[in-house]
Amino acid sequence: MQQSTAPPVTPTAVSPARRVAVLTVMCLALAVVVGMLASLLVAVPDMARDLGATEAQLQWIMNAYGVTFAGLLLLGGALGDRYGRKGVLLAGLAVFTLASAGVLWIDDVNLVIVLRGLAGVGAALVMPMTLSIITNVYPPEERGRAVGVWSGVSFGSALLAVLLAGGLLEAYSWRSVFLVNAVLAALALLAAAVLAPTSRSAVTARLDGVGALLSVVGTGALVFAIVEGPELGWSDGAVLTGFVMGVGGLSAFVWWELRCAHPLLDVRVFRLRGVSAGSLIITAESIAMFGFFFLGLQYLQQILGYSPIRSGLALITMAFGAMVFSPLAPGFARRYGMRAVMSLGMVLIAAGLGVLAVTVDGGGIWAFMSATSLLGAGIAFAATPATEAIVAALPPARQGVASALNDLTRELGGVLGIAILGSVFNTTYRSETGEAVRGLPAEAGDAARDSLAGALRAAAETGGRSGERLADAAREAFNSGMTDALIGGIAVVVLGAAAAVALLSHRGRSGRRRSIPDGSAGGGR
Structure with a gap:
């Protein structure tokens, strides 16, 4: 296989103080999208009573976010590399903010599920950009500690979100959880617009549209089957169809990526x-x-x-x-x-x-x-x-x-x-x-x-x-x-x-x- 002739990419030159500011903003954006799912674990009982949702609908209030989030992560990362990480981050935060705020005025549970799926799309654009921007601004000798902070926030924020949501539910309705998440995402959007440097891949290859489609179909179908299996039964037709589409889509994704000149993810990376x-x-x-x-x-x-x-x-x-x-x-x-x-x-x-x-x-x-x-x-x-x-x-x-x-x-x-x-x-x-x-x-x-x-x-x-x-x-x-x-x-x-x-x-x-x-x-x- 031909070796890469692209020039080496060095970290974006920013001052130490600005690196700390960028790390803080990226961690805030990460905490918002990770904490949303944990917040809903606490808020769902109140949502069920207020919206009159069935058990299946409650499952999808939770799972619509996870399905789109997981299904689009690889595509989100590739878009940032191709078109600019800062722009994709800001677009993701904007989508997440609008989708979270939209729940404040909606009483139809099916529309709430749609907005949760849309928020997952925004989260899939945000999460990979936070880590890639951090690794781009920090030099190798400092990168490990910055990644450590990011990793701690990625898990700790879920637990802190449970605490915050519990406090909000003691005094306000479940809608306050969505309001706070929308406000925090908007703050991260404004701060990132000012502080985050622009960066993208030095290699301007064509975006792998076929790989992106196969990854979304394969991952989304597999996640759907895993999520619905306990509820519908593992032998249910929809669940089996999801597994078949998931395995088939991901197998086709691997086959395509091995043959594509500019793959979305070169699967040989696992070597x-x-x-x-x-x-x-x-x-x-x-x-x-x-x-x-x-x-x-x-x-x-x-x-x-x-x-x-x-x-x-x-x-x-x-x-x-x-x-x-x-x-x-x-x-x-x-x-x-x-x-x-x-x-x-x-x-x-x-x-x-x-x-x-x-x-x-x-x-x-x-x-x-x-x-x-x-x-x-x-x-x-x-x-x-x-x-x-x-x-x-x-x-x-x-x-x-x-x-x-x-x-x-x-x-x-x-x-x-x-x-x-x-x-x-x-x-x-x-x-x-x-x-x-x-x-x-x-x-x-x-x-x-x-x-x-x-x-x-x-x-x-x-x-x-x-x-x-x-x-x-x-x-x-x-x-x-x-x-x-x-x-x-x-x-x-x-x-x-x-x-x-x-x-x-x-x-x-x-x-x-x-x-x-x-x-x-x-x-x-």
């Missing part, structure tokens, strides 16, 4: 061990953490009886651990090696999940906060070096796509975590509530089997000793299901860490940076 190992680590920890996050909020509110804001406060130690240790992780990686630090992070994550698994039934809040402290530190030591490994393995001219690849592994890991670990939980919960709902009216029995909230409502309506037995059985079933899901998360973390360590341990010629074709994201021969 670079930093990219492969980093992607494995991020995917595995995202599966475990998003699965925990989805179940942990329910545990705090429905088992421990916490309000939304108290639930947010219970997770603050996790955010603190992630945000404090993330900037330190690159220094540890340089001193002790990336493999050792990422392994430490995954061990801490597995330990935190293990503590939760053995203390779910009766452990209380202090056991929960101790475990989440381990999880926060583990995320810092695992995800930060993994992110740096991906962006460092790819050339500066393709940092938009490099950033999008990093973000895509996070988003797909999150969707997989909620779907897979949620499915493990549901299987156990339904099995263990089967005996308790026997004898109840059909509608009450179905509600009790569907969720803990439905079981507690049915118990209150039944009353007496029968109602108490149903409530106790449902809580025990929830604890058992959460324990099984956490054990599943531990298995994912261990397998992902073992595979990444094996990749980084292997030595040979292919571990060096390979030549890349003009305008590609990476490559090899």
Whole structure:
């Protein structure tokens, strides 16, 4: 394959003070788009009551954002490299702001779902640009710490968003969550317009439209199937069609990218061990953490009886651990090696999940906060070096796509975590509530089997000793299901860490940076 003849791209020359300002603004933009999904986890119950939404509609209020977000990330990164990262960032923030603000005046739940999908389009343009702009303005010797800050914010902001949303819901309606997100996005838009430097790839290759279409169809269909599988059933026709389209679209994407002169993502980049190992680590920890996050909020509110804001406060130690240790992780990686630090992070994550698994039934809040402290530190030591490994393995001219690849592994890991670990939980919960709902009216029995909230409502309506037995059985079933899901998360973390360590341990010629074709994201021969 022909080697690249493009001139090397050096970081944009900006003063140290402006670099800090750019990092701050990029982290604000990142926090807004990442925190939106976490905010909705808290706001959805109020939205259901106000809008009269069905369970399926509530699922799509959450999932429309994730589907468009994940499906368009690679395209968003490529657009930034091709047409200018600052312009794409500003366009994404504008779309996100308008879509979030539009919810304030709408009472039709289907229109809310459409606007959530549109906000996901904006987020897909914003998230990869934040990291690529940071890597473009920081010189290599300072880039690791800046990426560490970005990585800490990418996770910590989700937890802080839960706290903020809980506080807003204590005093205002659910619409206040959308208002605050729109205002913060508008502030990030104005600040980025003033402070962010312009940059783009030095290689002016034609945009890979076919690759972009195949990536959107393949990723979007796969995410749809994963999201709908637990709700509709894995053998449902729509779910099976989604899997077929997803696998077919992504297979066609790989086939096309291997033959395209200027690919959207040169899939040979995965021959670079930093990219492969980093992607494995991020995917595995995202599966475990998003699965925990989805179940942990329910545990705090429905088992421990916490309000939304108290639930947010219970997770603050996790955010603190992630945000404090993330900037330190690159220094540890340089001193002790990336493999050792990422392994430490995954061990801490597995330990935190293990503590939760053995203390779910009766452990209380202090056991929960101790475990989440381990999880926060583990995320810092695992995800930060993994992110740096991906962006460092790819050339500066393709940092938009490099950033999008990093973000895509996070988003797909999150969707997989909620779907897979949620499915493990549901299987156990339904099995263990089967005996308790026997004898109840059909509608009450179905509600009790569907969720803990439905079981507690049915118990209150039944009353007496029968109602108490149903409530106790449902809580025990929830604890058992959460324990099984956490054990599943531990298995994912261990397998992902073992595979990444094996990749980084292997030595040979292919571990060096390979030549890349003009305008590609990476490559090899």
